[in-house]
Structure formats: C-alpha cells, structure tokens
Amino acid sequence: MKNNFPRIIIAATQSGSGKTTITAGLLAALKNRGLDVQAYKVGPDYIDTGWHELAGGKISHNLDSWLVGSDKLKKILVETSSGADISIIEGVMGLYDGGQGGISSTAEISKLLDAPVILVIDAKSMGTSAAAVALGFREFDKSIKLAGVILNRLGSDSHKKIIVDALNDLGIKCFGAIKRNEEFHLPERHLGLVPTAENNSVDAIKKICAAVETQVDIDALINLAKNSSPLEILPKSQILTPKSLKIAVARDEAFNFYYGASLTELENLGAEIIYFSPLNDETLPEGISGLIIGGGFPEMFAARLEQNKKLRAEIFHAAQEGLPIFAECGGYMYLMRELIDFDGKNFEMCGVIDGVATMTNKLQTVGYVEAEILRDCIIGTAGEKIHAHEFHFSTAETSDEKIFKCRRMRTGKEYFSGAIKKNLVASYLHIHFAGSQSAARNFIQACKNFQRQ
Numbered sequence: 001m002k003n004n005f006p007r008i009i010i011a012a013t014q015s016g017s018g019k020t021t022i023t024a025g026l027l028a029a030l031k032n033r034g035l036d037v038q039a040y041k042v043g044p045d046y047i048d049t050g051w052h053e054l055a056g057g058k059i060s061h062n063l064d065s066w067l068v069g070s071d072k073l074k075k076i077l078v079e080t081s082s083g084a085d086i087s088i089i090e091g092v093m094g095l096y097d098g099g100q101g102g103i104s105s106t107a108e109i110s111k112l113l114d115a116p117v118i119l120v121i122d123a124k125s126m127g128t129s130a131a132a133v134a135l136g137f138r139e140f141d142k143s144i145k146l147a148g149v150i151l152n153r154l155g156s157d158s159h160k161k162i163i164v165d166a167l168n169d170l171g172i173k174c175f176g177a178i179k180r181n182e183e184f185h186l187p188e189r190h191l192g193l194v195p196t197a198e199n200n201s202v203d204a205i206k207k208i209c210a211a212v213e214t215q216v217d218i219d220a221l222i223n224l225a226k227n228s229s230p231l232e233i234l235p236k237s238q239i240l241t242p243k244s245l246k247i248a249v250a251r252d253e254a255f256n257f258y259y260g261a262s263l264t265e266l267e268n269l270g271a272e273i274i275y276f277s278p279l280n281d282e283t284l285p286e287g288i289s290g291l292i293i294g295g296g297f298p299e300m301f302a303a304r305l306e307q308n309k310k311l312r313a314e315i316f317h318a319a320q321e322g323l324p325i326f327a328e329c330g331g332y333m334y335l336m337r338e339l340i341d342f343d344g345k346n347f348e349m350c351g352v353i354d355g356v357a358t359m360t361n362k363l364q365t366v367g368y369v370e371a372e373i374l375r376d377c378i379i380g381t382a383g384e385k386i387h388a389h390e391f392h393f394s395t396a397e398t399s400d401e402k403i404f405k406c407r408r409m410r411t412g413k414e415y416f417s418g419a420i421k422k423n424l425v426a427s428y429l430h431i432h433f434a435g436s437q438s439a440a441r442n443f444i445q446a447c448k449n450f451q452r453q
Contacts, residue, residue, distance in 0.1 A: 004228065007115045008221060010022060011106045011117050011119050022176075022208075027052060028205050030088070035085040037087070044391075048060075052090070061077075063089065065104045066099055066104045068435030091106030095119060155180055242270060243267075244270045246272045246288045246289060246290075248285045249274070249275050250275075255334070262433040263433070279308065282310040303347065312351070315352065316350050322423045336357050368388070371388050373385075400421055402416040402417060
C-alpha cells in the first residue's frame, strides 16, 4: 500500500551555503501557517536537528544510510512523518558529498526517498556564474529530481535579477532569493553550529523566518512537496515489551547528542527513558537499571562538571556496582579521570575510566567507521561489527582494555578504540540503535540482568 508523504529536500552546493539557516526559517514559516511540519537531517549531525526542533516544534530525525541502512531509513521517515502536512529534509554538505562511494549523501537519500531537491546556492560574489553552478548540479546526475534553487546572500535586487534571468534561460526555477544579512549567521565553534540550548536561538529563528516568509515562494514549495511520488506504507514497529526497566540518559547543555529514533528503539524494547543533568543534578534517578551518557561538549562545561562532585562520585560507585553504562564521545570523556581543555587546564571527571581526555586545536577524526567488538560486552559479542560515526577534537589516553577494533571507511585505516570495564562500554563512536538493533537488545538484556540482581 502506498500513500502521499509531502516532502522536499533542502540541499546545497557545499557546506556553509546556508542550508540550516534556510531550513530553520522555512520550518518556522510553515509552522506559523498552522501546518504540522516534520523535519529531518541527512547524515549523522546532532546539532542541526536541534535548530530544526526549535523552529518546527517537533523532534527532528536523522536519515543516515550508513548508520541505519536504507530500509530502516525509509521506515523512520514513513513512521515519523505519518500525519504531518509536510516534511522538510535538510541535506548534508554538498548535494553529492557523503561517505565512501557517496554513502549517505543527500543525492543518495533523495533517490531512496524519491524526493524533489531544492539547491541552495551562496550567491555572494557571483552573478551569472550561479546559474552555471545550478546547471552543473542538475546535469551531473539527471536521475535526481532537482526542482530548482534558492539563492542565498544576495546583495541587491539587481544582483537577484542577473541570476534569475540566467536561470530562466536554462529552465531552472528560482524558489527564493534571500538577501545578505549578518543577523542570520548562526553561532559556530569547533564541532559546527553551537547547540540551541547555549544561545539566544529563538530571536535568530524569528529573524530568519521573517526573511523566508517574504523572500521565498513558500506556496510553490508546498505544492512541490504535495506532488511528491507516493511512498510505500511499511508495517509499523510494534512495542515488543511493556516498560519494565528504567534507563537514565544524561541530557543538558553539556550532553545532548542523541538520535530520537535510537532512544525510541530502546523504548520499544521495554525501557523507560529518564533524563537527568550531570551539570545540575546531584544524584542519578532512582531505580535505574542502566545509564547512557551521549556526546556533547563537556569541554565547554568542564568546571561545572567538576564542581558536581556528588554526582561524579555516584556514577563512579554505580560503575563499581556493575550498572550497565554506555557512553559515546563526550560521555566517554566525562567518565575519564581527567579532562584537559583547550587552554591546557585540568579538570577532574568521574574516574570510572583510568584515562585522560585532551582537547586539541586540530580535528582528530571525522567520518564513518566500522567497529568490531573485541570481547563479549553489554552491547554485543566478540566479532560482531557495528556501523558508527566519529567526530572529535580531542585525544584519549587510557590504560583500560580497548573494546573496539575500528576501520575508517574513507581511508581503510585501522586502530583500537574505547574502553571496557565490568558493565561499561565507552568510546568516541556514535551508533544508532535503530540501525544496530542487536546492540540495543543486548544493552536492554544487560539492564534486565542487573535489575534481577
């Protein structure tokens, strides 16, 4: 059975062209019209989805063919967009950029979802050449439904006319032309945009929304989305078990990198997710049988994390008692004995892992990874392989046993990573439980075993 799922993809020629800015403004504008709008982000990015959520009012989901696979990706979109008036999917990097062989590129996802694409072009310092760029992107792969463009960072009406006239000569539709405004610039730092929890994001969204409402043909975009090809309705995921255990998940300004559908996978397996703040709470939630500490920016809040000695001590004790703990990237750093920030200042962390995390000015790793589990643990058995993503500006030195043998998909480089201790698994790797369902089931089983003790 098939049904219409109105959808469009906002792509770009390259990173920094304004995809997130325009997507956020469009989401807010559609919401202002009273539409139920669902947002998505192609690829593994956590921060852009936070801007989507703020603008559109709903959790934004990642669509990543490496982390979850093509079939599961479609299932996530169909299930989460059911009932929505329109879905807006923000691309990643440039339209054709992705992992090795184009895995999880915006182009690949557009084909998987048979979705029309709008190409954002940063037209600053370009005139007619912007039309040539659009033509090249359209002709590069004609199987992609490139419906038109949105011009960004225009200097004047005459600047717009030069480009639009050239686009019209090529038969390329211009859906909008946004003038340059430095107030639209979203704050950035070493991992990309600053999360919405840390800045005055609401005002920025309002300004961007006002520009989109007056400078983009929203009606034309809605009609384009409504004319998307029907998608097959897949059987809905069933709740496998009733809620039978509690899992604490760290969530605040320091730790907020989570995939919504990933946590839903744990809920479908019987977990009740209870959020807590390593910055503000002095104790873990009561009655928990598992603990997850995701990625984020512990380096930016290291002093406050250090000051919360009671919680750090409780986490250390819980690990000693065998509480199943799964930590990714920022959570991995937080569980170490020490964190050294960009200025070389040392901060005490939880001490669960005998190691030191050190921030560096150089990007250490970014990209997709295949990780082989080295010995039986709370997320799997020795020899199992997991699809993951890694992105960090820090190094980790630990004497604890490594848990993963990793292979970078782009270069083929192999290395050992992470730490294992009792019922703890921690590393720089980000995984998606919807794509690593075996890991999800194993973690839930470990939590149940602990609960029975």
